[in-house]
Amino acid sequence: MNRPPSPDLARRLQEAIATSLHALQAAGAADAPLLVPRAASPIAPGQLAAAHPGPARQRLELAALYQRCLQHYRQAVCGGAATEDDLGTALAHFVVANLRVLHGIEPPAGAECALGWQLVAIVRGSPAWQRASLRERQAYGEQLAILSVLMTDLAARARREGPAAIAHVQQGARNYLRQLLGLDPDALALDVGGLTVRDAALAA
Numbered sequence: 001m002n003r004p005p006s007p008d009l010a011r012r013l014q015e016a017i018a019t020s021l022h023a024l025q026a027a028g029a030a031d032a033p034l035l036v037p038r039a040a041s042p043i044a045p046g047q048l049a050a051a052h053p054g055p056a057r058q059r060l061e062l063a064a065l066y067q068r069c070l071q072h073y074r075q076a077v078c079g080g081a082a083t084e085d086d087l088g089t090a091l092a093h094f095v096v097a098n099l100r101v102l103h104g105i106e107p108p109a110g111a112e113c114a115l116g117w118q119l120v121a122i123v124r125g126s127p128a129w130q131r132a133s134l135r136e137r138q139a140y141g142e143q144l145a146i147l148s149v150l151m152t153d154l155a156a157r158a159r160r161e162g163p164a165a166i167a168h169v170q171q172g173a174r175n176y177l178r179q180l181l182g183l184d185p186d187a188l189a190l191d192v193g194g195l196t197v198r199d200a201a202l203a204a
Helices: 007-021 044-048 054-077 086-101 111-124 129-130 132-161 163-181
Strands: 035-037 085-086 188-191 194-197
Touching: 007 111, 007 129, 007 132, 035 111, 035 132, 044 054, 044 132, 054 132, 054 194, 085 086, 085 132, 086 132, 086 163, 086 188, 111 188, 111 194, 132 163
Parallel strands: none
Antiparallel strands: 035 085, 188 194
């Protein structure tokens, strides 16, 4: 559960994001959405499934699960008719889903939108994003979408199973946020202006 989205691109973007996020509240907002044309066939379900060490049958089942998560995200969040993925929306949805799992709070109205603009402003200007191929960008956006849906579902299941399951899912959320943002997830807060950092130190 704790593998990062699109590992190579995620690792390169983390450096750019973390450099800016230590003073995120002062980051500028993007001036236009960051749109990525959708792949003819989804890339991320197979990539995520292939990273699991289980037998081939289990990987096929996982790929089908991830495909359903992506379809759900695109229908529920994007309305189902778009031909492009909005990376700002995907980034914000991913961060909010994991913060919700970790802290059990709902963001105020407008916070997720503001967060998306913040992160797009950082990602768009980063050399890692500018050098990334279209396929890398497509896979990155898809994996953010898939994992945000998956974490929400896992959290709902964990609440039925009890404290140990909740703690396990919360640790997964903490790891995902650390991998994406490069900061201590427990130092993050979300308000109507977007994401703020209570402790400016980068995550170890």
